[in-house]
Amino acid sequence: MKKFPFILSIAIFLTYGCGSTPDAKHLAMVDSLVVDELYDSAYQEILGMETHFENGEDKAHYQLLLTQTSYLTDNTLSTDEAIDNAISYYEKGSDMCKLADAYYYKAACWHERGDLSKAIRYYKKAEEAAQKTQDLRLLYKISESIVRINHQSGNYTLQADYARKALGYALASGNKNWTAYAYFNLSKAFQNLHCYDSLAVYAKELVPRLNDIYPEDLPHFLSMIDRKS
DSSP states (O other), X not given: OOOOOHXXXXXXXXXXXXXXXXXXXXXXXXXXXXXXXXXXXXXXXXXTSOOOOSSHHHHXXXXXXXXXXXXXXXXXXXXXXXXXXXXXXXXXXXXXXXXXXXXXXXXXXXXXXXXXHHHHHHHHHHHHHHTTSOOHHHHHHHHHHHHHHHHHHTOHHHXXXXXXXXXXXXXXXXXXXXXXXXHHHXXXXXXXXXXXXXXXXXXXXXXXXXXXXXXXXXXXXXXXHHHTO
């Protein structure tokens, strides 16, 4: 987990103070921490907020971020009340990005509990909403999660289909980390399908991308590279 830089922590404290009233600007700052993968810091910011809101939009955004940061830091919420309320709000509006994100984290909660049927239903809802946006981050993470759930379910053809989608979004974004994992997921899908020629093609793409992955995943990548031969 990435650590929160001390200087940035001080800057946020001076800007917002302790227990400050949440507003759109503060919530957007938490969003930016999540994008930068500073999940612990984002979670602490959410926990430190007052929860008296002047409008429904800020309340829904807070509830989405509470669910998101809790999930990303393995601090599971006891109920889905927050994300359900966020979904209800966004379903009545036009913010497809936040609606897709809300569906995504509802799906992630079901996925974590092992209810794959409910999880895939919400992942598909998330995908449908995200397709109305140009948000590559959303589209990539939804596709990657559908890759994973189809792998778990043994639906290897769909696993390969969504791995291709994820690769397309990764390449369009120029994000090297996403691209490395997309090639790995495609390799894994073709291994499951016993399509070893395709496995070799995509596993070969992993070799120059080993510096773009998280160090703890290196053994999995090396294992896939070994399987191509």
